[in-house]
Amino acid sequence: MNTHTSVAGENPPAGATPFRKTSWERPVTGPQTGPNRTRHDIDIWWGLVDRIIEVARANGWSMGEVARRVGMPGGTFSVWYSGKYSGRLENQNSLVSKWLDAIEEQADICSLIPASPGFMKMQMSQEIIETLSWAQMTSDLVMITQGAGTGKTEACRHYCATRPHAYIATVSPQTKTVHGMLVELAAELDVMEHNPAKLTRAIGRKLQRIGNGSLLIVDEAQNLVDDAINQLRHFVDVHKCGVALVGNNEVYGRFTKKNDGPSYAQLKSRLGKRLKREKPRVSDLRTFIQGWNVTDPDCVKLLIGIGMKGGAMRQIDKTMKLATMIAMGSGEDLTVDHIQAAWKNRDVEDVT
Template sequence: MSMTMAASSSAPQSAGQRRGSTTWARPSGRRSCAATSARACAASARSSSCCRPRRSRRTCGCASGPRTSRKRRSSGPRASGATPRSNPFQRGLRRPRTTRSWASCPASSDACGWSNERAVAGEFEGARHDRNARESKRTVIMNNVNDIEETEGFIADQRDWLIEHKQTRALSWAQLHPLIGRPGSTLSLFAAGKYNGGPSASGNGEIAKHIFRFRQTLVRQTELKVEAPDIPTFFETKTASEIHHLLAWAQRGRMCYWVGGPGTGKTTAAKEYAQRASNVWHVEILRSTKTTMALCHQILEVMRDFTGPTGTARLSAYVMGKFRDTGGLLILDDAQNLDIDQIEEVRGWFDRTNVGVAFIGNPKVVSRMEGGSRAADFAQLYSRIGMRMIRALPLKDDIEALATAWQVQDEQVAATLHKIGSKPGGLRSCTYVMELAMMLARADNSELTVQHVHTAWTQLSSNPVVA
């Protein structure tokens, strides 16, 4: 454990007096560089900065901070060239020559002797049960794992953390696989100290580095959750109410479509309806969904059914059987990605099972179905459309609902949101702007102002909003 030097009396002393009578104390937490204190100012007599780096201890030399009862007193001046005992918790970490302060000192950001690697060493220091609390409070600089030596101490620390994290979060090895990037069986052997034949065998260091990267990511994402505002969940807008009405009509065994521009809230409203009504399957069509078989697989995945037969005809009949007598609704989002063969297959399901079908997409859906040489191809489909709605931009009431969800009180901020919402992107752009603007306001420790909104929009778009 690193040691710090404290003055033996509260009155300011000269550098010679301080070196003649010293008290060595074990710190109980993270050091605080209060350079304005009397004892910290006395340190400037022997150094131009408040913190002097040590040979093997990278602790701050300021004389402020918590003390514990465990002390070792020195009977005389410290011998020149004497090197304190090394910190056993910093084993395996090389000292980078170019890195500087991790928790910078208020007096001089380059003065503090804590290096990035030593700060990470503090990650492994102290009681295991208090580790997560310390990680959530620190501002961590993410370190390159290639600068860390694969020592037994480093590997053992990652193994202990992995076991504790798995137990605390009640995760399985299979669930940790995509998070850490190593197979669950490999992580299990590593935790048991049996990977490649032993806890120190080759390959353990690479796994430990993967775990260390995951730890750094968790800490950083936790900090962002603290900094970032909570984005409002679904809020009722006039457009959302109209979409819900259309979907409810479609679930009566009708075929409908809703066409809207980007940021009108069509996908959010469709997902919300699927959470409220039974037997509603919301399928987002990908551009890679080029065949009828691919469409069937996507529908079955939404149904959580992974036992479908092989072959396009048999698979389509299987999906049709899943629809029959359910009174359900199939929502095909991003329907502009469907081709004519897939749409005709959906029409066949609709005719034979009376399942409701709702197409949701951008204006390309209308142009494909109504215009050009394919108008005749979609004649049978179009004759079955029971309701259709088209909206290019959000309504004024939609933007007001968004401002209310964000608890916007400033009239200038609300007016700016209306200007942003009237541009392509609509409600989505307003959400991104408000998220960034709230973070800027928190950084300034002030209330949200129109200037924060303008700054956020400038960073997100090349088209500034006219005040």
């Protein structure tokens, strides 16, 4: 006999057919006809049970999670699913049916949204990979500063996915401090240390175990406070790991202040290589546009103009997703009119 797993804080309701929350076994028997349920209600119940099993298994949801999403108390859902619900079956069927319809409608919409092109080899991405390789091989501090939407994050993630001992942590205004950055690095390095005072040493021990050839990539590095950048220099000096600061030009501005202090002198002397580019290359934009299978010259020209705006390939990506949906909705092949309509609908700025 299976063991019932109840929702936290609830006891299994009387009469419930027990089942494992991860197996989602189909109940052997269903509800019986009575004054508050018809044969039609029972047939609907069987169909809903089969749909729930399919959705729950596909998403790895437990009974408690499904009950929460449906908006039904866990105990009530358990009894309903087991076929032992004594109340009016039509009401619970309706609640479950509406939830399943919404889930399937959302899945249908998501399936229509075109997928962005995956990582693509471009001149820009190749330069980023070469810079990261230099940092990792030489245990050096490098800086990569590029405009938004030029693919630097995708290139860094691709590098980490294809190279051993390369880790990427993204900092934000909420994690810009030394401690916040260390927490992000610890998560990427699988370092478990809950004492803030020991976090730096714990990360250092992990880097020492890896040995020479590790690389820490810090994305959105413009958010870091100065002491956090100096902490990264410490990792380079003491633990002989490579560090890549990735972000916008504000990062490099830290190194060119007129009133340089000792820490900046140290940072400047440690910076082994800098890769800088504010605007995307037209050749890279063309490669990205090809990833969308766009070949019409007018469409390509318009998309290049969009890509030269702030946001570069990200602007193209968002515009193409919307343009493709507009074309699909009208039953037409993609044209420059659809791209123009998508750009106008996004209301970002004019394309000159």
